[in-house]
Amino acid sequence: RRQNMHEFLEELKKDHQEVKDILEKLKSSGGEKSREKLFLELKKEIQPHMKAEEKAFYTILTKEKESKENALEGFEEHHVTEMVLKELDKMGKAEERWLAKMKVFAELVDHHVEEEESKIFQDAQSVLDDEQMDEILEEFNEQKEQLRKKIK
Numbered sequence: 001r002r003q004n005m006h007e008f009l010e011e012l013k014k015d016h017q018e019v020k021d022i023l024e025k026l027k028s029s030g031g032e033k034s035r036e037k038l039f040l041e042l043k044k045e046i047q048p049h050m051k052a053e054e055k056a057f058y059t060i061l062t063k064e065k066e067s068k069e070n071a072l073e074g075f076e077e078h079h080v081t082e083m084v085l086k087e088l089d090k091m092g093k094a095e096e097r098w099l100a101k102m103k104v105f106a107e108l109v110d111h112h113v114e115e116e117e118s119k120i121f122q123d124a125q126s127v128l129d130d131e132q133m134d135e136i137l138e139e140f141n142e143q144k145e146q147l148r149k150k151i152k
Contacts, residue, residue, distance in 0.1 A: 005121075005125075006124075006125070006130060006133040006137075007133070007134075007137060008057075008133045008134075008136055008137035008140065009121050009124065009125075009133075011137060011140070011141075012053070012116075012117075012121075013117065015045070015049045016113045016116075016117070018045055019042070019045050019046050019049070019109060019113075020109070020110070020113070022038060022041050022042045022045060023042070023102075023105075023106040023109060025038050026038050026039065026042065026102055026106075027099070027102060027103055027106055032092075032093045032094040035093040035094075035098070036093055039088065039089070039093065040151075040152075043085070043089070043151050044148055044151050046081075046085070046109075047082075047085070047147065047151060048143070048144040048145075048146075048147035048148045048151070049144060050078045050081065050082065051143065051147050052139075052140045052141075052143035052144040052147060053074075053078075053140065054075060054078060055139070055143050056136050056139035056140040056143055057124070057136055057140060058071045058074050058075055059071075060128070060132070060136065061074075061120070061123060061124065061127065062075075064123075064127040066123065066126065066127060067120075067123035067124065067126075067127045070115075070119045070120050070123050071120065071123070073115070074112070074115075074116060074120055077108070077111075077112040077115070078112075080108060081105070081108055081109060081112065084101065084104070084105045084108060085105065087101065088101055088102060088105060
């Protein structure tokens with residue numbers, strides 16, 4: 001077991017905090033215009049993060065017996081998150097239901113982050129060595145950059 005958290009896991013935590021900050025603003029946002037702007041920020045932050053994490057990180061964890069179950073659960077949580085995000089995207093941002101759905105979305109994200117930063121991080125620290133984590137970090141950042149450019 002490592003003493004310190006690998007840079008890659010620190011990077012994930014930073015991303016999670018970034019998303020949580022945007023979600024806090026969205027939950028208390030009033031006007032349609034500010035919601036539109038914040039929602040775009042959210043998409044640019046959360047979608048590349050999730051996809052890059054799946055490709056660079058979860059996929060590797062599913063190959064190891066002891067980390068497989070939590071990684072598969074992580075994939076499913078991302079899937080549900082993505083579905084709700086798409087619904088939020090299609091809805092009028094001024095609708096009352098939009099804010100209610102946004103609050104539920106924030107709870108989903110909180111739950112996922114909590115599980116990931118405990119269970120999945122622990123799994124990663126026991127099944128991956130520093131060299132693997134370095135490679136994952138590089139792959140993760142490359143994926144994220146490419147994906148971010150595609151979001152409008």
